[in-house]
């Protein structure tokens with residue numbers, strides 16, 4: 001290794017250590033603050049999420065398959081949303097349900113866990129970590145990233161606009177039901193207070209099963225039809241649109257490392273979200289695309305180590 005290479009390597013080590021520990025630190029910070037202020041269960045939940053992301057980074061730094069750690073991480077986080085909240089607590093974190101909880105907040109002033117999740121993962125958190133939720137914690141993508149699909153075909157831009165009417169319908173259905181007097185409070189929100197296993201809120205549970213079932217079926221079908229694991233994220237997922245504006249200005253971004261880009265475009269072929277990585281890195285710019293999910297795939301395959 002040249003003297004410049006060694007120097008760069010020396011400077012990179014603290015950065016790497018920081019990227020390993022930062023998620024754990026953010027998770028611990030959220031655990032302590034929200035655990036004390038709101039609900040003691042957050043002590044475990046945010047610590048676990050932070051730990052899984054740090055573990056994923058660590059595994060990827062040691063493994064030949066550089067994406068393995070992230071895929072393990074996203075798989076370890078999914079049971080929190082699907083089993084703990086979805087099945088045991090009967091709290092559905094999907095977009096449609098969030099509208100009911102939003103209405104509850106407006107009428108009663110109570111900011112529940114579903115809204116806390118939405119606010120942290122999808123509204124305010126993205127000002128810091130962009131669409132990191134999509135890359136590291138989404139329970140739908142937890143399955144998609146393990147599908148046996150070797151191709152990564154780009155999705156034509158025209159298809160990606162379908163997300164707009166899907167977002168509109170996802171919000172409009174619960175909104176229209178509320179307007180028509182649907183008893184969402186009894187059926188979706190009020191349960192056995194303080195119980196770890198809820199036995200009420202059957203309607204919410206049915207919406208949880210139906211909504212997630214529909215997402216998984218469509219997501220798997222689209223992945224195989226389009227030859228791309230993340231086709232659903234590009235074509236149908238309405239949640240992606242909620243995070244886009246904040247992602248543009250988020251603090252954490254994929255950046256050029258300082259090494260020269262050879263314009264081989266391996267990064268573009270690897271990117272699960274069809275970001276034109278080469279055009280950013282090749283011109284020495286950070287990736288500001290609102291489609292970037294911080295998966296790190298481009299950096300893993302770059303033969304010139306031009307991405308950090």
Ligand code: SF4
Pocket residue numbers: 133134135138139140141232233234237238239240
């Ligand atoms: S785009 Fe939607 S399905 Fe894809 S990872 Fe993000 S939230 Fe999950």
Ligand code: SF4
Pocket residue numbers: 260261262263264265266267268277278281282301302303304305306307
């Ligand atoms: S893989 Fe690396 S060297 Fe190749 S185009 Fe992308 S950034 Fe440049």
Ligand code: SF4
Pocket residue numbers: 254270271272273274275277287291292293294295296297298299
């Ligand atoms: S630009 Fe890189 S980090 Fe962002 S989604 Fe594409 S491969 Fe992942």
